[in-house]
Amino acid sequence: MDDPTRTEVEAALADATTARRALAARGNWLRTYLLVFAAGSVAVVLLIGLGGRRGATIAMMLWLFLVAAMSWWGVRQQVILRGHKRRSFLAFGGWGVLYGTTLLVGLYLFADQPAFWVPAAVITAAPLVLAACWPTSRSDGRRPASVPTA
Amino acid sequence: MSAESHPRHRLDEVIHSPLRLSIVSALSAVEKAEFRAVRDAVEISDSLLSKQVALLEQAGYINVHKDRVDRRPRTWLTLNHAGREALAGHVSALADITQGHGRAVADHPDSPPRTRAPSARA
Numbered sequence: 001m002d003d004p005t006r007t008e009v010e011a012a013l014a015d016a017t018t019a020r021r022a023l024a025a026r027g028n029w030l031r032t033y034l035l036v037f038a039a040g041s042v043a044v045v046l047l048i049g050l051g052g053r054r055g056a057t058i059a060m061m062l063w064l065f066l067v068a069a070m071s072w073w074g075v076r077q078q079v080i081l082r083g084h085k086r087r088s089f090l091a092f093g094g095w096g097v098l099y100g101t102t103l104l105v106g107l108y109l110f111a112d113q114p115a116f117w118v119p120a121a122v123i124t125a126a127p128l129v130l131a132a133c134w135p136t137s138r139s140d141g142r143r144p145a146s147v148p149t150a
Numbered sequence: 151m152s153a154e155s156h157p158r159h160r161l162d163e164v165i166h167s168p169l170r171l172s173i174v175s176a177l178s179a180v181e182k183a184e185f186r187a188v189r190d191a192v193e194i195s196d197s198l199l200s201k202q203v204a205l206l207e208q209a210g211y212i213n214v215h216k217d218r219v220d221r222r223p224r225t226w227l228t229l230n231h232a233g234r235e236a237l238a239g240h241v242s243a244l245a246d247i248t249q250g251h252g253r254a255v256a257d258h259p260d261s262p263p264r265t266r267a268p269s270a271r272a
Contacts, residue, residue, distance in 0.1 A: 003158050006248050012168040013244070013258050016175035020259075023191035024179040075219060078187035079180050 027081035027136075033074055034091055034132035038125040040066040041095060045124050049106050049117030087131050094127030157246035164209040165240045169194065170202050174211060174237050177229035178260065182215075185225040203227060211236055 004012070040062065047059035102120045110116035165171050172192045177183060183191075189199045206212045211233030215226040229237070241260040 003247055004161075004244065008168075009244050009248050012171050013241075015168060016172045017258065019172040019176040019192045020179045023176040023183055023187060026183075026187055026191070027180050078184035080182050082179075082181045084181060 023079060024081065024136075026077075027079035027084070029074070029077045029079075030081065030084060030087065031132045033070055034088075034128045036070060037066065037092075037095075038128035038132065041099065041125045041128060042121045045099070045102060045121035046117055048103065049110075049120070050112060050114060052112075081136055083136070087134070091128050091131030094131075095124065098124045098127065157243040160239055160243035160246075162236045162240040162243075164205060164211065165236055167202075169198070170206060171237075171240070173199070173202055173206065174229055174233055175258075175260070177212065177227060178234060178237055182226045182228040185227060188227055206233070209236075 044059040044063050047055040047062070049055075051058065102124050106116055106120055165174055169192070173188060176188060176191045185196075185199065185203070189196060192199065194202075203212065203214065207214055211230065213228045213230050215228065217224055217226065238260045241258050
């Protein structure tokens, strides 16, 4: 194998970096996925807390639709970024704890009180939003891929 | 530098191809990617990617997994540990070969951090 020249090395690495970036960009769908669920969570919590029995029914239908639609969409994505499972687990795990606590406390102690349900709805969605906005890890924690201009 | 210690000996013959370097570099950024996504990222044809994937799989650098969605088959590609190690080693060798010129190499995410000043050319 002949020694590659500097030009050959730079060209090969430039192409490699371009391909890497293009593929990684297609893995950013998780951000949209989590933000949609966050918005849905806010709506669901407000409907349950302030909408009475009808609101709770609508909330459940909305949530079922959201889960079905996002599952359908998510399973068709073509790239899974590193850390995807951990990020999803932490996001939905944190959401689940806050959601359960909010309903437990709110339905018993603060029924139909916007002063509780509005901030509670926002706080419940926080783990999903945080996970959506958290920077994705780049190359195993090393420097981000870049190729300088000649 | 003796002949045996020249960094060219650390170049990976499988990844040395620019096309396969692009493929493994792209896969190094993700946990797994579908065949079509890799094809589009690397900008090659299905048949050419298939050949390269077969070579990389034979070398033990990538794992290939198939599943189905809506009765449509999908092929998932994953760069395994051996592949990541090979990529890191290859880029490191490139860095050593082009030492003194290698900003392009140093900026690649799998290249080692530069800890010494470029040596003077003989």
